[in-house]
Amino acid sequence: MxxxxxxxxxxxxxxxxxxxxxxxxxxxxxxxxxxxxxxxxxxxxxKGATSLAAGHVNVAGFYKATPDEGFPMITETGKVKAVAQEAVAGLATVIDRHRGWSRVVSDAGSIWAALYGVSVEQEQRLLQTLRPARLGDYVEDLDGLDPDAREGDMRDLAEADTAMLFVTQARRLGVRVGDALTIRTETLRGQSNTVDVRIVAVMDDLGLMSNWSIFLPKQTILQLYGLDDDTTGAVMLYLDDIERAPQVMEQLRTAYAEAGFDVMEHDPRPFFAKFQTISGQEWTGQKIDITTWTDEVSFxxxxxxxxxxxxxxxxxxxxxxxxxxxxxxxxxxxxxxxxxxxxxxxxxxxxxxxxxxxxxxxxxxxxxxxxxxxxxxxxxxxxxxxxxxxxxxxxxxxxxxxxxxxxxxxxxxxxxxxxxxxxxxxxxxxxxxxxxxxxxxxxxxxxxx
Amino acid sequence: MKPIVELMDVVKEFPLGKVTVRALRGVSLQIGRGEFVAIAGPSGSGKTTLLNQVGCVDTPTRGTVRIDGQSTSELAESALTKLRLHKLGFIFQTFNLVPVLDLAQNVELPLLLKGGLTRGERDRRVREIVDQVGLTEQLGQRPNELSGGQRQRVAIARALVTGPNIVLADEPTANLDSATGEQILDLMERLNRDQETTFIFSTHDSRVMAHARRLVTLVDGKISSDEATEAAA
Structure with a gap:
């Protein structure tokens, strides 16, 4: 009542x-x-971070040939993957990507971009997430083209010297599928190197990160930087439950230390923000850096x-x-x-x-x-x-x-x-x-x- | 016989601006179980103040008020609330029904506050008492759908539903026409006779006083007379 x-x-x-x-x-x-x-x-x-830039947990690291310069790569990719697969239960996928940073030049312009070297057969997640963009979204002069047409196929990244980019980049570079780009960067030994690639796909933007992410075949990156086959930029682990990422990171820290790897202290910043810190340190050789996806997109x-x-x-x-x-x-x-x-x-x-x-x-x-x-x-x-x-x-x-x-x-x-x-x-x-x-x-x- | 209400030299003072108003000036009074008492007197004589002391809604400045042998000044607020709930029933001049509840719910309210009864038992007691005040037909009606006389009957039913020892009524017929007022007084008299509940009511109406078996008259906060009436004979 x-x-x-x-x-x-x-x-x-x-x-x-x-x-x-x-x-x-x-x-x-x-x-x-x-x-x-x-x-x-x-x-x-x-979605953007874990599709374009990071796994739920990332096993990456730096290789230093001299104390002054670190390169974002790891050697012994096979062993690094094996340790992760053995140590972590509930893994959905494990992939690896090369990482780089270079000038990308077209006939109409140039941009700085983060390069990701991928094996397209590993990238089912990316294939499911990205969608080819409408021509009308990035081609200025359509000249009879259907603005709603979507050109290109990401799977063509299986071919050597190809590239996949995003709408904003295509607009700034004034390119479309089939056009050529020149990728210009420095190798591990400090020499300039370039490679010409053909655009095989222009995808819809996926957040802020697609503004500077360009995907190339892994082989093209290896060639560009003069690296061995057994190297990679990062081993990316995708879990059944993303919430477990911090716990898995700690688990891996122990597992890699026990497997004889030199593991860096946890630094919750993306890999490109760590260059200065790494360069200021005296060590040479390989160190493993384990991060979660939130660390990689903390910016x-x-x-x-x-x-x-x-x-x-x-x-x-x-x-x-x-x-x-x-x-x-x-x-x-x-x-x-x-x-x-x-x-x-x-x-x-x-x-x-x-x-x-x-x-x-x-x-x-x-x-x-x-x-x-x-x-x-x-x-x-x-x-x-x-x-x-x-x-x-x-x-x-x-x-x-x-x-x-x-x-x-x-x-x-x-x-x-x-x-x-x-x-x-x-x-x-x-x-x-x-x-x-x-x-x-x-x-x-x-x-x- | 032990009195159910006992006032000993009760003084009640109110501050009013810079002056102190003495509403009761040393009132001593004993009322026995089953009495039907009218407190009479002109406006401002202290009738309502006296009822407030007996009803435990106010405490005296000095003196002692005992209800069923218990001194009210020794009780905490929660104990006074319980005393009101278990031993007292109130009938107000302006009926004071809860407007959002219907007749049955208004009557049921004290039983709910008291607790310890099943819904069935509450319903039975509500129906019984509503039947006694002659409002069975109006059970589901809200106060604003009832006449003044019907509302006062509901108030009487609400006051009696818990089976209190004492029912206090402050000018119960003041807002009713004379015919309806007579009916209400007849009802109170009947319930007093049937249930042996003590009724104490204030009035300044001589027709109402005529129904009382004992008439206590207040003048300027003092008892000027206390006598049995013709109705008692």
């Missing part, structure tokens, strides 16, 4: 309850949308932090406004129902029960408001994601790490928002509810006599 009283009192609040409930629903909906956006960016980042985490910070600020302000609104509404209700409170106290309702009655009203309002807002926000997020709305601005694409609006609804987070906001409503009501509970029962009987 007490819940019924709370519910009916809320309904009796009429416009005040409706407006407050709506405000609560809107703030909750907005929070769910912002969280979905943040999760979407996170998802894009994971991008600021985007998520920024989105989360802006969301937190916005939601905090709105939450304070709502909390004050709830408090105010409860104050009014307490004032309007002074006689009722006094009557209830006079007929034997305890202070605790009066407190609980007002808290129940606030919690009920909170629960209904947040439930409507959270469900509405989640449905809107799912709808927007399904529409895959293109993002026109490249700057926004870079920030959101996707060329389309991508929102991910995490049910546990939505539930957390509902619980959190409902509790906030209860806390906001504490003061007026305590005031009501402490009201002396004499208020029910006029003391004018």
């Amino acid at each position: 007490f819940a019924l009283m709370a519910w009916r009192n809320l309904r009796q609040g009429g416009r005040r309850t409706t407006l407050l409930g709506l405000a609560l629903a809107m703030v909750t909906g907005l929070l769910v949308l912002l969280m979905s956006l943040s999760d979407g960016v996170n998802d894009s980042m994971i 991008l985490v600021w985007v998520i932090t920024a989105i989360d910070s802006v969301s937190a600020l916005l939601i905090t302000i709105l939450t304070i406004i709502i909390a004050v609104g709830i408090m105010n509404a409860l104050w009014i209700a307490v004032r309007e129902r002074t006689t009722e409170i006094g009557t209830l106290r006079a007929i034997g309702m305890s202070r605790g029960r009066v407190l609980a009655m007002f808290l129940t009203e606030a919690l009920m309002l909170g629960l209904f408001g947040t439930l409507i807002g959270a469900v509405g926000g989640a449905l809107l997020a799912v709808g927007v994601d399904a529409l895959a709305i293109p993002i026109p601005s490249q700057a926004v694409q870079a920030i959101l790490m996707n060329d389309r609006l991508h929102l991910v609804v995490e049910p546990a987070e939505v539930l957390g928002v509902i619980v959190g906001f409902t509790v906030m409503c209860g806390l906001s009501a504490l003061w007026p509810a305590a005031r009501a509970a402490n009201m002396p029962p004499i208020t029910a009987i006029h003391i004018t006599e």
